[in-house]
Amino acid sequence: MKVLIVGSGGREHVLAWKVSKSPKVDKIYCAPGNAGIAGIAECVPIKAMEFDKLTDFAAKEGIDLTIVGMDDPLVGGIVDAFEAKGLRIFGPRKNAAILEGSKAFSKDLMKKYNIPTAGYENFDSADDALKYLEKCDYPIVLKADGLALGKGVLICQNREEAVSGVKEIMTDKKFGDAGNKMVIEEFMTGREVSVLSYVDGKTIKTMTSAQDHKRAGDGDTGLNTGGMGTFSPSPFYTKEVDDFCQKNIYQPTVDAMRAEGREFKGIIFFGLMLTKKGPKVLEYNARFGDPEAQVVLPRMKNDIIEVVEACIDGTLDKVNLEFQDNACVCVVAASKGYPVSYEKGFKITGFDKFRDDEGYFVFHAGTAFNDKGDIVTNGGRVLGITATGPDLKTARANAYKAVDWIEFENKYYRHDIGKAIDEA
Numbered sequence: 334m335k336v337l338i339v340g341s342g343g344r345e346h347v348l349a350w351k352v353s354k355s356p357k358v359d360k361i362y363c364a365p366g367n368a369g370i371a372g373i374a375e376c377v378p379i380k381a382m383e384f385d386k387l388t389d390f391a392a393k394e395g396i397d398l399t400i401v402g403m404d405d406p407l408v409g410g411i412v413d414a415f416e417a418k419g420l421r422i423f424g425p426r427k428n429a430a431i432l433e434g435s436k437a438f439s440k441d442l443m444k445k446y447n448i449p450t451a452g453y454e455n456f457d458s459a460d461d462a463l464k465y466l467e468k469c470d471y472p473i474v475l476k477a478d479g480l481a482l483g484k485g486v487l488i489c490q491n492r493e494e495a496v497s498g499v500k501e502i503m504t505d506k507k508f509g510d511a512g513n514k515m516v517i518e519e520f521m522t523g524r525e526v527s528v529l530s531y532v533d534g535k536t537i538k539t540m541t542s543a544q545d546h547k548r549a550g551d552g553d554t555g556l557n558t559g560g561m562g563t564f565s566p567s568p569f570y571t572k573e574v575d576d577f578c579q580k581n582i583y584q585p586t587v588d589a590m591r592a593e594g595r596e597f598k599g600i601i602f603f604g605l606m607l608t609k610k611g612p613k614v615l616e617y618n619a620r621f622g623d624p625e626a627q628v629v630l631p632r633m634k635n636d637i638i639e640v641v642e643a644c645i646d647g648t649l650d651k652v653n654l655e656f657q658d659n660a661c662v663c664v665v666a667a668s669k670g671y672p673v674s675y676e677k678g679f680k681i682t683g684f685d686k687f688r689d690d691e692g693y694f695v696f697h698a699g700t701a702f703n704d705k706g707d708i709v710t711n712g713g714r715v716l717g718i719t720a721t722g723p724d725l726k727t728a729r730a731n732a733y734k735a736v737d738w739i740e741f742e743n744k745y746y747r748h749d750i751g752k753a754i755d756e757a
Contacts (some may be wrong), residue, residue, distance in 0.1 A: 336638070338363045338374065339381050339411065339480040340402030343665075343698035344623035347530050348402055348637075349374045350689075350696070351630045352589055355638040363466040366666050366688070368699025368708045378569040378606030381406045384414040397425065404480055406432035407599075407619050412553060423641045425599040425619050429590060432597065434618035436516045448582055449613040451606075453504060453518040456753075459503040466495045473518040477502050484557050484672065488520065522525055523614065524753070527625050530583060530603065532595040533641055533649035537587045538640075539579070541632055541656045543625045544568035544753065549672060551749045558672045559714060562750030564662040564725060565628040569753075578605065578612050585599040586617070598644055602640040627717045628661040662732040663719040664750045665698070671713030678703065679710045679742040686738040692721035693735050710741055718746075725754040730738050 336352050338345050338361065347370050352358055353373045366376030379386045391399055401407055401424040410427035424430070431438050436457040441747060442448070448638070451474070456462040474500040485508040489495035495517075502512040511664045530539040543565040549555035559746060582603065590597040602618035602625070621630075632638070635654040664687050666676035671709030683702065685694045696719060699712015718735050722728030729751040736746060 334358055334397035334638075335360045335362070335395060337387075337396045337399040338402060339387065339399060339406060341365050341367050341370075341381070342402070342667075344621050344626045344694040345402040346553060346696040346698070346745045347627045347630050347694075347717075348400060348517050348621065349636045350694070351633070352400070355636045358639045359630070360583055362396070364390070367711070368700040368702050369695070373704075378522050380647070382409060382656070385412055386594065387411070387511075388414055388418050388420060391415065392418060396672040397421060398641070400424070400606060400620060400640070404433055404618065404620050408480060413554060414436060421645065421659075423599060424734065425597050425647055429595045429597040429599075430619045431595070432590065432601070432617045434480060435478055435514075436476050436616070437717050439617050440518075440689045442517055442593070444590055444616060446585055448585050448589065451519045451610060451615075452612060453516050455514060455516055457505075457514045459499055462503065462517060463496060465517060465660060466492055466499070469495070469517070471495070474518040474520050475499065475502060476516040476518060477508040477511040478514035479508070479514060481508040484508070484559070486557060494571050494617050495497045507653050521606045521608050521615070524567070524605045526567045526570045526605045526607060527563070527622055528570070528578070528603045528605060529622060529625060529645050530601050530650060531630055531654070532587055532601050533644040533647045534591065534598050534600060535587065535647065536649040537583050537601070538649055538652060538654045539575075539583060540565040540629050540654065541565055543622070543628050545622065546627055546747060546750055558674055559595050560622070560624045560665065561667065561747045562662070562664045562749040563624045564660070564729065564754065568638060568658065568725065574607060574612055576748050578603070581611065582614060599730055623680075623698075624717045627663040627694070629661075631661050631694060631721060632656045632659060632721065639690050659723055659725045660725040661719060661721045661728065662725070662726040662728040662735050663696075663717045663752050664732050664746055665714050666716040666718055666739055666741075667714050667745045668710055668712070669745040671745065675713055677710050677712070681709060681739065681741040682713070683738040683740050684708070692731065694719040695735070695739065710743075715744075727752060
């Protein structure tokens with residue numbers, strides 16, 4: 334079969350890699366892809382939001398299955414566009430992708446169906462938000478309602494910071510239209526855990542747990558980014574936690590979406606906070622996490638095509654989802670200055686040392702070819718340098734060993750990805 338993957342980052346690279354392992358697949362295309370994806374798929378110069386061009390390409394090439402990696406096209410209705418032309422595609426329709434597309438919607442959904450989450454209020458007026466801040470306890474969390482590349486969340490330690498944050502989101506529109514509405518949420522403390530899941534509209538099958546590192550600097554300092562690294566599994570995600578979440582969070586979310594007439598088929602990413610009062614939902618995403626996918630998919634035993642098709646066909650209950658009894662760590666090699674400003678175009682070397690069969694992977698996030706055919710930096714997050722091991726400490730050591738293999742000018746990375754492992 335022919336498979337088309339939509340997107341251009343590290344998540345799409347690991348998806349293409351996993352799809353390439355399926356004996357069902359003869360040919361992989363990726364739109365638009367990147368220099369790393371080009372090694373296993375034919376990259377097509379069509380952007381993720383160019384729905385007409387994508388559907389025309391899929392029809393012309395006889396694409397059997399399209400897998401969408403990114404949030405923007407899902408929230409924008411790419412699945413509806415493909416289905417309208419009779420094309421098979423994996424992901425939630427527009428009316429279900431709102432689970433990620435609007436934080437106000439998701440918070441209201443959780444309140445209505447008693448799904449554990451932080452206390453909150455929604456605002457579509459900066460003046461009303463500022464009045465509300467006068468009676469808040471601090472610290473407090475401000476969230477732009479819409480998609481903001483994982484960066485539209487501000488943790489404010491006092492009222493002065495919060496007032497500045499409201500101005501940033503709602504008045505100055507730092508995150509664009511994502512800040513037309515805003516959620517003000519109580520600040521929760523505890524361990525953060527990410528759990529990805531496959532959903533077929535009725536049944537949900539959760540994947541192994543992971544933990545992301547959002548801040549740019551060591552010790553969780555600096556600005557929020559799209560993710561500087563991650564590890565799987567989380568030692569803090571116990572069977573007791575899983576049992577609670579299966580009963581009170583995962584299945585209730587799927588059931589709530591069905592009850593609202595928004596049947597969800599695709600990936601639900603649960604961002605959880607393990608508080609003293611039990612697990613609570615921090616956020617939902619409607620697609621694979623990035624870089625979480627880089628540590629979860631290498632551990633998955635199943636043929637991803639079989640699982641994806643079961644989600645589309647509503648037969649996920651017949652799938653036995655399995656993961657290897659090992660661990661995986663991903664360290665993001667970024668361009669110095671990310672997430673604010675950075676230079677591009679630096680040649681990258683060291684790829685020849687990575688061997689999948691030895692548990693070392695390098696997933697490209699922001700790369701391109703220059704006119705000489707060299708692979709060069711082309712983004713803030715450049716590579717997801719990933720390694721497995723029999724346990725988390727070994728996987729972490731392997732990942733950092735592999736980080737040293739890669740060289741490019743202005744390379745920057747955090748040195749403490751997975752340090753929480755030592756505290757478990």
